[in-house]
Amino acid sequence: MSIQQNLEHILSRIRAAELRAGRPAGSVRLVAVSKTFPAEDVKACHDAGQRIFGENKVQEGLGKIPSLPPDTEWHLIGPLQRNKVRKALEYFTLIHAVDSLRLARFMDTVAQETGKRPRILLEVNVGNEDSKFGFFPETLEKEWPELSSLNHLEIAGLMCIPPPVENPEEARPYFRRLRELKEVLSGRGGATLTELSMGMSHDFETAIEEGATLVRVGTAIFGGRSYAPAS
Template identity: 45%
Template structure:
């Protein structure tokens, strides 16, 4: 099942790139493996997948210890300050920085480990009460603030779009994040590189790619429905 699902996802990514005049190499597929057993990750790994996304810090830590070391783990879920120690040094990228205090905790942990931790700033583009993330109008000031920290590097933006029946309904949010990225890039803030736009999930990643996503986070489309009872 995973092999066939990956082939279908790959086909759709290629088609979306073609429609938008982009090269396939511009888009990274993050296989969202949260709640999934190592055996399923190994299946995807056997098909060449090397980027996996996790929501829970302890789950990322445990899978990191168990799996091959050429995997790049992505922390895509909300991160609490007291869980930062499980992620820094194991994750290749943290997608969900949404407060100065969290950025400070990541900076301090990275300093302890002698590394610079790449992060994305999570933006609540649709201003949903139920979602984390900084507001669009606060984003530039927020980034200028956290960019002063020596042990993190801001590599771009991330958003979780609303759950919709029709993926087209989210196009405006993806376009807005892209626009915000361009505006912030133009400010030439030290220690900030608007290289990545992490947006789009199983239901809408093709639209996200058409609007400039460099990372799409696909879980259900690869691994099937999640078991939330784990």
């Protein structure tokens, strides 16, 4: 199928999942994950009506941004290195994977220097996996008072990548954990958390049923990825 057909199919599944969950139509936004795909594929998806795209790396995103119309919204969904923070704050509308208090402090400083107030999500390691980035839930609760007091950041919500599972139902407890954590933290320190970025190509419907407001779908829209071999 074409990118347009794939996109239409994903959007229809999102709407059906919203309906099943008793949620209003349009309460879930699709982030089309365009990492590793060329700008012409992103343009084809934009032509089909999609407006939000997710990139894993700042530099790769910067190579595509000039090729797309100005109404395109770019999200950074991969790990953010400190030396890329200034560029990220300049070009990305939402940064999904702020994974430590140290990074948040640094971003707050850069935001103050540049006169910006970036919207960010805090990445939560809901499976307590040593191999993954993100706040452990208990660490996030402990560090929340300082995080929520950073005056130059807008903490819009939380994000997670649950442990890999074959059956999407097995991811449900992790999505539920993230939603419950958002409910616990929202309002504390004046931060009103509205976003939950969770769910990808294989499990986004389950994530929607558990409260996702942003789902990150790439391969189901653009097709399989071919990664360049490491040099």
